[in-house]
Amino acid sequence: MNYVEIFRTSLTAFRSNIMRTALTMLGIIIGIASVILIIALGQGATASVSSSLSSLGANLITVSPDAAQGHGPVQGSSSVATLTYEDSQEIRNLPTIAATSAVVSSRYQVVGNDENTNVTVQGVSFEYPTVQSITVAIGEFITEDDEVASSKVAVLGPEVVTTLFGEGANPVGEMITIDRKSFRMIGVTTAKGSSGFSNPDETVYIPVTTMMNTLLGQDYVSSIQVVTDTPEQVDQASTDITNLLLGRHDMTEGEEQDFNIRTSQDTQSQFQTITTTLTAMLAGIAAISLVVGGIGIMNIMLVTVTERTKEIGLLKAIGAKRKDILTQFLIESIVLTLTGGLIGIIIGEALAFLISSIMNIPFIFQISSVLMAVGVSTFVGVVFGLYPAQRAAKLSPIDALRYE
Numbered sequence: 216m217n218y219v220e221i222f223r224t225s226l227t228a229f230r231s232n233i234m235r236t237a238l239t240m241l242g243i244i245i246g247i248a249s250v251i252l253i254i255a256l257g258q259g260a261t262a263s264v265s266s267s268l269s270s271l272g273a274n275l276i277t278v279s280p281d282a283a284q285g286h287g288p289v290q291g292s293s294s295v296a297t298l299t300y301e302d303s304q305e306i307r308n309l310p311t312i313a314a315t316s317a318v319v320s321s322r323y324q325v326v327g328n329d330e331n332t333n334v335t336v337q338g339v340s341f342e343y344p345t346v347q348s349i350t351v352a353i354g355e356f357i358t359e360d361d362e363v364a365s366s367k368v369a370v371l372g373p374e375v376v377t378t379l380f381g382e383g384a385n386p387v388g389e390m391i392t393i394d395r396k397s398f399r400m401i402g403v404t405t406a407k408g409s410s411g412f413s414n415p416d417e418t419v420y421i422p423v424t425t426m427m428n429t430l431l432g433q434d435y436v437s438s439i440q441v442v443t444d445t446p447e448q449v450d451q452a453s454t455d456i457t458n459l460l461l462g463r464h465d466m467t468e469g470e471e472q473d474f475n476i477r478t479s480q481d482t483q484s485q486f487q488t489i490t491t492t493l494t495a496m497l498a499g500i501a502a503i504s505l506v507v508g509g510i511g512i513m514n515i516m517l518v519t520v521t522e523r524t525k526e527i528g529l530l531k532a533i534g535a536k537r538k539d540i541l542t543q544f545l546i547e548s549i550v551l552t553l554t555g556g557l558i559g560i561i562i563g564e565a566l567a568f569l570i571s572s573i574m575n576i577p578f579i580f581q582i583s584s585v586l587m588a589v590g591v592s593t594f595v596g597v598v599f600g601l602y603p604a605q606r607a608a609k610l611s612p613i614d615a616l617r618y619e
Contacts, residue, residue, distance in 0.1 A: 236551070239515045242508020243555030243595065244562065247588045250498050250505075251563025252570070254584050257494030259567075259576040274313075274446045275346070276453060278306070278439040278460070279475050296435040297464070297473040300427065303340065303439045305459060311452040313444045316340035316347075317436040319426045325419055327379040327391035327400075334375055336393055336419045338426020346440045349415060354387040354402030357422050361401075365424040369398040372416040373406045393419065394430055449478050505591065508555070509599035516548055516603035541608035548600020549593055556592025560585055 230236075280297035303317035319338040324331055341359045344350065351370070361368050369391060371379075380386045389400050398421060407415045427433055443452045453476050460474055461467070564580065571578040 235515065239511055240508075240551060240555030240558070242511050243505065243552050243592060244508075244559040246502060246505035246508050247556045247559025247592060248563035248566065250502055250591075251560055251584055251588055252567050253497045254494060255564065255567035255579060255581075256570060256574075256576070257490055257497070258579045258581070259571050259574075261490045261494075262579060263576040274443045274449055275478065276441040276443070276449060276456070277477050278302075278441065278456060279437075279477070280435075281471075281473050281475050296433070298436050298439055299434060300423065300436055302460060302463060303436065305463065306439060306441060306456055307342075309452065309455045309459065311443055311448050311455050313442050314342040314345040315439065315441050316343040317423045318343075318438045318440055319423055319431065319433075319436050321426075321431065323394050323419075323430070325375065325379070325391055325393050327386070327389060330379045332375060332378045334372075334417050334419055335413065336421060336426070336430070338423035338430075339420050340423050343420070343440075346442050347415070349407065350405040351402045352405040353385055354400075356402055356404075357420060362422045362424055365428050366422060367396065367398045367425060367429065368401045368421065369393070370402040370404060370420040371400060372404050372414070372418045374414070374416040375419055376403050391419075393421070396429060453478065502591075505595055509552075509595040512548060512551060512596070513599040513603060516544065516600055517606070519547070520544065520603050520607040537608040541604045544604035544607045545597065545600050548604065549596035552592045552596035552600075553589070556588055559592075560588050563588075 278298065298317075300317050303315055306312060307315040316339050321336060322333060323336045324333050325336070339357065341357050341362050344356050349356075352373070354370070356370055357368065360366075371386070371391075376384055376386055379391065380389070385403075386400050387402060391398050391400060404415060404420075421430075423436065427436070441452065441456065443449055456476060457472075461472070464473055466472065568578045
């Protein structure tokens with residue numbers, strides 16, 4: 216018996232009971248589709264956030280307080296008081312640093328033009344646009360003089376402007392209130408879109424000194440963001456910042472630090488590790504359905520062996536060897552799982568494309584995922600089809616022909 220004939224026999228057997236064949240393949244279809252979908256969405260989400268992080272630049276350094284070593288939050292703020300505004304000023308003077316911004320952030324009700332909205336208000340330094348690659352579409356950004364004088368001026372993101380003043384409005388010179396304190400608007404930033412963690416278009420920027428003194432009444436900052444001229448300077452700049460802060464905070468090199476230094480490369484690498492782990496875990500959970508589908512195939516193949524006992528006896532009576540019977544039923548099992556796997560691949564990729572479009576994340580098609588799905592389908596067919604095939608091959612031709 217040749218392989219072409221075996222394949223034709225398999226198709227004939229499947230067509231004889233299409234409903235049972237379809238239900239048998241359902242577990243494989245669901246399992247493969249789930250795995251393909253989860254992997255594609257995980258890769259798309261990783262690519263989306265990685266792109267957002269890359270847009271910040273490979274030379275970004277963030278200095279944040281260490282909660283374990285801090286002196287606790289002040290006035291309900293979630294930050295800890297280990298970094299000061301003066302720390303950011305000293306960091307700015309380091310030779311490896313291109314620009315620095317102290318950052319303090321909180322949410323406030325912002326009122327203007329008889330409208331109001333609850334948005335993030337960030338206190339930042341005048342070099343913040345350089346640090347975060349922000350540009351101004353109308354007016355100007357906070358100046359060094361505004362920062363030194365703790366001026367009550369504000370720069371709004373375009374979506375905040377639209378909410379308060381309407382689409383395409385030029386509100387420069389208008390007054391708004393933040394926490395019932397008046398601020399004069401001096402600029403509107405260019406639309407940038409969400410960065411994955413926050414949306415600059417829905418943010419109000421004021422001088423960091425004004426935020427600390429007028430709104431929060433605190434003498435510490437939430438973070439200090441720094442950029443170097445080139446990515447190659449990041450390691451040296453991190454070392455310089457560490458040495459500077461250790462000296463300013465009266466700490467020795469071996470002592471546990473009250474601050475953390477993280478580069479954009481560190482953040483991106485950590486996020487990719489997390490998403491890869493979660494994707495693998497979810498794919499593993501989805502793969503359980505493959506086992507369930509495989510058990511279903513084994514059961515159906517055992518039923519098929521019973522139904523075709525006389526056919527097996529007849530094949531052996533005309534000279535078919537045990538190997539021929541084993542091969543026939545094993546190929547039937549593989550064809551069943553492989554067909555289900557191919558259908559699952561199509562469904563999984565289609566769902567991944569649809570959901571990626573809805574979630575506005577990249578759709579990533581990888582041939583490796585398809586090859587993996589084909590391999591898994593074949594493996595399931597072999598593993599769960601082997602026992603029924605062996606059982607069929609071991610049937611005695613005489614007993615098989617007598618079977619009723």
